[in-house]
Amino acid sequence: MTAKRIVIISAGLSTPSSTRQLADRLTADAASILRERGVDVEAQVFELRDLAHDITNHLLMGFAPPKLQEVLDAVSTADGLIAVTPIFSTSYAGLFKSFIDVVDPQALTDLPVLIGATGGTPRHSLAIDYAIRPLFTYLHAIPVTTGVFAATSDWGDGGDGVRSLPDRIFRGAKEFAELVERTDRSDLVSDPFALDRPIGHLVGGLTGE
Amino acid sequence: MQFGIFTVTDITQDPTTGRTPSEHERIKGTLAVAKHAEEVGLDVFALGEHHNPPFWSSSPTTTLAYIAAQTSTLQLSTATTLITTNDPVKLAEDYAMLQHVSDGRVDLMLGRGNTGPVYPWFGQDIRQGLPLALENYELLHRLWREDVVDWSGKFRTPLQGFTATPRPLDDVPPFVWHGSIRTPEVADQAAFYGDGFFANHIFWPASHTQRMIALYRQRFEHHGHGTAAQAIVGLGGQVFMRKNSQDAVNEFRPYFDNAPVYGHGPSLEDFTQQTPLTVGSPQEVIDKTLGFRDYVGDYQRQLWLIDHAGLPLKTVLEQLDLLGEEVVPVLRKEFAKDRPVEVPDAPTHASLVTAKYGDQAPRQATPNANRGDNLTLGSPYQDTAAVEASQRSSNRQAGSAFGAAATRKEFVR
Numbered sequence: 001m002t003a004k005r006i007v008i009i010s011a012g013l014s015t016p017s018s019t020r021q022l023a024d025r026l027t028a029d030a031a032s033i034l035r036e037r038g039v040d041v042e043a044q045v046f047e048l049r050d051l052a053h054d055i056t057n058h059l060l061m062g063f064a065p066p067k068l069q070e071v072l073d074a075v076s077t078a079d080g081l082i083a084v085t086p087i088f089s090t091s092y093a094g095l096f097k098s099f100i101d102v103v104d105p106q107a108l109t110d111l112p113v114l115i116g117a118t119g120g121t122p123r124h125s126l127a128i129d130y131a132i133r134p135l136f137t138y139l140h141a142i143p144v145t146t147g148v149f150a151a152t153s154d155w156g157d158g159g160d161g162v163r164s165l166p167d168r169i170f171r172g173a174k175e176f177a178e179l180v181e182r183t184d185r186s187d188l189v190s191d192p193f194a195l196d197r198p199i200g201h202l203v204g205g206l207t208g209e
Numbered sequence: 210m211q212f213g214i215f216t217v218t219d220i221t222q223d224p225t226t227g228r229t230p231s232e233h234e235r236i237k238g239t240l241a242v243a244k245h246a247e248e249v250g251l252d253v254f255a256l257g258e259h260h261n262p263p264f265w266s267s268s269p270t271t272t273l274a275y276i277a278a279q280t281s282t283l284q285l286s287t288a289t290t291l292i293t294t295n296d297p298v299k300l301a302e303d304y305a306m307l308q309h310v311s312d313g314r315v316d317l318m319l320g321r322g323n324t325g326p327v328y329p330w331f332g333q334d335i336r337q338g339l340p341l342a343l344e345n346y347e348l349l350h351r352l353w354r355e356d357v358v359d360w361s362g363k364f365r366t367p368l369q370g371f372t373a374t375p376r377p378l379d380d381v382p383p384f385v386w387h388g389s390i391r392t393p394e395v396a397d398q399a400a401f402y403g404d405g406f407f408a409n410h411i412f413w414p415a416s417h418t419q420r421m422i423a424l425y426r427q428r429f430e431h432h433g434h435g436t437a438a439q440a441i442v443g444l445g446g447q448v449f450m451r452k453n454s455q456d457a458v459n460e461f462r463p464y465f466d467n468a469p470v471y472g473h474g475p476s477l478e479d480f481t482q483q484t485p486l487t488v489g490s491p492q493e494v495i496d497k498t499l500g501f502r503d504y505v506g507d508y509q510r511q512l513w514l515i516d517h518a519g520l521p522l523k524t525v526l527e528q529l530d531l532l533g534e535e536v537v538p539v540l541r542k543e544f545a546k547d548r549p550v551e552v553p554d555a556p557t558h559a560s561l562v563t564a565k566y567g568d569q570a571p572r573q574a575t576p577n578a579n580r581g582d583n584l585t586l587g588s589p590y591q592d593t594a595a596v597e598a599s600q601r602s603s604n605r606q607a608g609s610a611f612g613a614a615a616t617r618k619e620f621v622r
Contacts, residue, residue, distance in 0.1 A: 060474035063413050065483060193420040195393045195428070199343070199401045 003040035005186050006030065007071075007078040011048045011085040011096035012118070019118045020047065022150045023084040025166075026116050029173035030082065030180070039181050046071050048095050055095065058102040068102070076107035077189050080180035081141070083132075084116035087124040091131040092117075100135060108141040112179035114172050115147040122160070125149035144175035210544045211555050212537045213253025214246055214529070215288040215445065215512040218266035221519035224467040229519075232265050236272075238522040243276045245526050247283040249533025255286035255318065255512055260327050270303040277311035284557065285311060288407075288445075288512065289320025289388045292349070293341040294331035296365065301352035301373040308378040313558025318386040318407050318443075319346060321395075337364070339394055346385075350402060353382035355600075356574075356593045372589045379571035380596075384556040386443055386510075389421065396421050400428030405441035405555070408505070411514055412470060414483050418444070419504040426506070438552055443510035444501055447486045449520075450531045454489040460524075461488045468518035491535035498536075499543055507548050509555035511540070572596065 008027050012019030023045065031041045048055070054068035064072055075081060085096035115132050119125070128147035136143045146168065154165040216239060222229040230238070243254045254276065256269050266272060273285040285307070290300065307315045321338045322328075328335040344362045351358050352373040361367035377383065386405035389395035390413055399406040406425040408418040422442055429440035449464075451457040458477070465477045465488070480486055487497045498511065513532065516525040554560070562571050572592065577585040588594050 057475045057479075061412065061471055063417070063483075065475070065479065066414075193391070193393050193424060195397055195424060197394060199394065199397045 002186075003042045004034060004079040004180050004183075005074075005077070006041060006043045006080045006082060006180065007074050008043060008045040008082040009048060009075070009084070009096075009099065010045065011093045011099070013049055013086065013093070013095070015047075015049070017086075017118075018150065018152070018155060019084050019086050019116075021155075022116045022118055022148065022169075023082060025169050026082050026084070026114055026148060026173055026176075029170050030080070030114065030177050033174055033177040034181060037177070037181060039177075044074055046074070048099050051099070052095055055098050055102060059098060064102065072103060072107070075103060075111075077186050078111060079183050079186045080112045080114070080176060081108070082114045082116065082176070083136075084118070085132070087117050087119040087127045090124070091127055092135070097135075100139075103139075105139065108136065108139040110183070110185055111141040112176055112183060113141045113143040114176035115143050116150070116172075117147065118150050120152050122149070122151040122153070125151070142179060144172060144179060146172040146175050148172045210508070210541065211252040211284065211510045212532075212540065213251045213255065213284070213286075213510070213512050214242070214515055214532075215255035215257070215286075216242070216266075216516050217257045217288075217514065218259060218264045219469060219517050220263040220265060221469060221517065222467075223519040223521060224463045236265055238525075239516070240272075240276060240279070241522065242516055242525055242529065243283065244279050245529050247280045249529050250537060251283070251529070251533060253284045253286055253510065253512060255288040257288050258291055258322075259324065260330060261324060270307045273315065274307055274310050277307070277314060280314075283314065285315045286386075287317045289318045289322070291322045291327065292319040292345050293321045293338050294327050294333050295345075297345040297349040298352065298365075298368070298371070298373060301349050302375075304383050305353065305373065305375050305377045308383055308558070309375055313378050313381075313562075315558075316384040316386065316556075318388050318405075320388040321392075333364070339392065340364075342395065343398060346387075346398065346402075350382075353377050356589055356596065376574035376590070378558065379562050379566075380574060381558060381561045381565055381571065383558075384561065386441075391417055391421065393421070393424055396425035397428045400425050400434070400440070401432050403429070403432070403434035405443055405509070407443035407510070407512075408445065410445040410485050410501075411447045412484065415485065415504055422505040436551065438506060438549060441510075441553070441555060442505055442508035443512065443555070444505065444508060445485070445512055445514065446498060446501070447484075447514045448494045448528070448532075448536075449488045449515070450491050450494055450528060450536075452490060454493060457488050457490065464518040464520055472518075491531050494536050495539050495543070498540055502544065507544070507552045509553070 008023050010020045010023040027043050031043060034041045051068050051071060054065045058064045058068060085092045113136050115128050117128050117132065128149055133143050148168050150165055153159050159165055220230060220232060220235045246254050256272055257266050258269050260267050269287050277285055304315060304317055321342050325335055333341060341364055344364055348360055348362065356372055358371050359369055384405065386407040387395050387399035388407040388409060390409050396406055408421055410418045426437035426440045430437045449457055449461040451460060462477055466472055471480060477488065481488055487494045515528045574590045576590055577588060579585065
């Protein structure tokens with residue numbers, strides 16, 4: 001059985017970032033749940049910070065420099081996406097949205113997505129549901145119902161004492177793993193240059209095709 | 210193999226002087242560039258089409274007709290003609306007219322355009338871009354090949370008993386290229402009709418061009434117009450040259466850094482690595498251009514963009530001198546080496562006339578008399594009935610002995 005391919009996108013701007021830390025925790029839980037079920041996992045992590053110039057050039061030019069193209073190809077052919085962004089001014093980071101804007105609008109169709117977000121206080125946690133989730137549903141991806149928000153306090157003793165961050169990570173990772181286990185998305189690689197509709201079907205009156 | 214230039218017709222501030230030319234100055238300048246292209250021995254001049262500032266070329270056939278009168282060998286083309294928002298009837302008329310005044314020195318390249326508002330300005334919906342391109346070209350194709358057309362489609366008012374005048378020169382329509390950056394359906398459209406396919410090539414990585422040309426060649430063979438190697442391929446390119454490579458880089462950098470489209474984006478170094486742009490010596494241009502053949506195969510037409518981003522006229526004319534004196538003569542020789550004999554040249558009016566008529570005299574359309582209401586009586590031309598009869602008996606496009614093109618119902622009337 002071929003391995004399931006998970007791509008992780010982290011839009012944290014500092015190094016190291018709590019956004020990346022959350023991404024790694026989500027990845028670790030999702031991978032271990034899948035492996036317990038006998039599913040091989042390949043995980044590729046990309047920091048958008050490293051691609052910031054390429055993303056801007058793509059926005060201006062309409063094509064991706066080679067390094068960015070590799071990431072776009074990985075995302076569009078993945079079995080699952082873990083997307084984690086800081087919340088800035090009530091929404092996803094601008095760099096995160098810029099990346100999504102250069103992804104082909106069809107490239108995320110049917111893709112299981114686990115959303116993570118980080119912020120200074122828990123008061124921003126609904127940004128996952130009013131800002132990030134609609135973005136993925138618009139693109140016909142499948143975000144799992146649990147999104148994981150980590151406030152600064154979640155990394156210390158000021159976090160939620162009833163539903164702790166590790167609990168929430170596990171819950172989101174489990175929902176995500178269940179979708180990834182079932183999808184056959186990476187077997188259905190889409191080729192943007194493939195001729196889906198030969199001209200005989202587009203111009204009327206043609207026989208023989 | 211044909212070599213030439215194509216122009217976007219942008220009017221852009223020269224970033225080194227802060228000066229922006231007027232429309233009139235740029236228009237006159239481009240006419241001088243076209244004439245000089247012939248003087249230095251280039252084969253083709255192709256003109257863009259735009260319908261908003263800061264571009265000036267809204268009326269390509271007017272411009273090309275003037276250039277035709279000022280030149281004697283230059284092949285006139287477009288880059289591109291908007292097949293989506295122009296009325297195919299007017300295109301049929303305008304370009305047949307241009308054929309007559311230029312004695313056949315005309316072909317055209319069709320594209321869908323890259324300026325969104327042009328669609329609504331001309332009463333169309335950009336989401337219908339591809340269906341418009343397909344339907345409009347099917348009508349244009351018929352108007353140039355049938356004296357009398359009955360037609361109805363989705364996007365234009367129907368035609369009953371319509372004749373596009375004048376008939377194409379020698380009853381041979383202009384050769385058509387189809388341009389598209391990454392729409393496979395357009396490569397298939399070009400292949401279906403046995404037309405040429407032109408890859409813009411200049412703002413995009415070579416891998417895109419390679420995929421599109423490979424698809425076009427494969428479909429050209431599929432549709433029965435010849436082998437994949439016989440498909441008619443054109444490529445764009447973009448160059449800036451000085452004798453010394455570093456002089457070229459230093460002089461071009463401010464134009465690159467402030468250019469429309471890619472300015473303030475990637476570095477000149479990244480862009481030259483990722484796209485066909487060459488900034489350097491004539492020898493570097495020769496080397497890079499010869500490399501195009503490695504990923505698209507032997508091809509028929511190479512056009513360069515040399516006059517955009519605010520470059521002054523004097524500089525553009527110097528670029529033409531370098532192309533004509535140092536680059537193109539070498540490329541002609543090198544591209545001819547090891548070129549398989551079955552690979553054709555780009556079609557010209559003369560070659561299309563020979564293909565259609567052999568040693569026979571070409572048809573000269575001569576109308577019947579005005580019956581008094583500004584319409585002709587019966588058939589529009591004295592030989593229309595005979596021409597239609599011969600079309601019925603052959604009932605095929607030239608070169609389409611098999612494949613889907615040979616079984617098209619449209620040609621059965």
